[in-house]
Amino acid sequence: MVAVVPAAGRASSTPSAQKSSRTGYLLLFPGIAWLAVFFAIPFVTLFLTSLQKPIEGQSGRYAVGLEFGNYASAMAEYWPLFVRSFVYAGIATIIALVIAYPLAYFIAFRGGRWRSLLLVLVIAPSFASFLLRTYAWKTILADEGIITSTLNALHLLPDGRILNTGIAVVAGLTYNFLPFMILPLYAALEKIDPRLIEAAGDLYASPATAFRKVTWPLSMPGVVAGTLLTFIPAAGDYINAALLGSTGNRMIGNAIQINFIQFRDYPTASALSFVLMAIILVLVFTYIRRAGTEDLV
Secondary structure, three states: OOOOOHHHHHHHHHHHHHHHHHHHHHHHHHHHHHHHHHHHHHHHHHHHHHHEEEOOOOOOOOEEEOOOOHHHHHHHHHHHHHHHHHHHHHHHHHHHOOOOOOHHHHHHOOOOHHHHHHHHHHHHHHHOOOHHHHHHHHHOOOOHHHHHHHHHOOOOOOOOOOOOOHHHHHHHHHHHHHHHHHHHHHHHHHOOOOOHHHHHHHHHOOHHHHEEEEEEHOOOOHHHHHHHHHHHHHHHHHHHHHHHHOHHHHOHHHHHHHHHHOOOOOHHHHHHHHHHHHHHHHHHHHHHHHHOOHOOO
């Protein structure tokens, strides 16, 4: 026997469904508007600026154009800074991972009732200004500081100093972005069921084997998220290179900042910014696919 739904019942459900659909769109509107105003419009504006051409006889003035040669000239002049930026960011990311993983592991599995306090201590330095923390490192790594003096006494510094070298820049990047590595790692490790590690031990796996076969694979989402959150801002940073490095340690962020503010060469700065974003996007998608965590995209 086939049940017949009254037409009035079907009609009454339609306005309710439409109202629910409209409510969903209204809830999405603030987020869409935010992305449009602060991402989409600046993104398009940046691209159009990168194609502008200079107005003859008017320094610092540019007209709308299709000067794709801005990209070629920018890359020809500043490609060493791109290489240096990615090398510094990559080294800082690896060092941050080596430091952060044991710390996140300890907090997740051994923190106990001190877990919340330890997490607060990880985040606490971020309450201070990024610029202030970098200036603090400038004092810590000064030539007359205890760290430089100790390393010089042990003859471990080939140039006799740390400040104004690539070592100082990498140290600053590692320190400033270390919390971005610790927190995702902790979130991933905290979700691991300790019974899985115990089961590996019951199956006669050594602690090293249990870590390699159980803990590390299960923590990979945190590793991928942490490395991305560290590498991406580190590659575009310019404060650490400006305060802790010399002119020979400048990164691509410094070139963008100088062209925008000092030289007022807006097309070159915009082209460099666009190229930096494109390279980072390619690296991110390649890394995520190779790591086998496509669900993070």
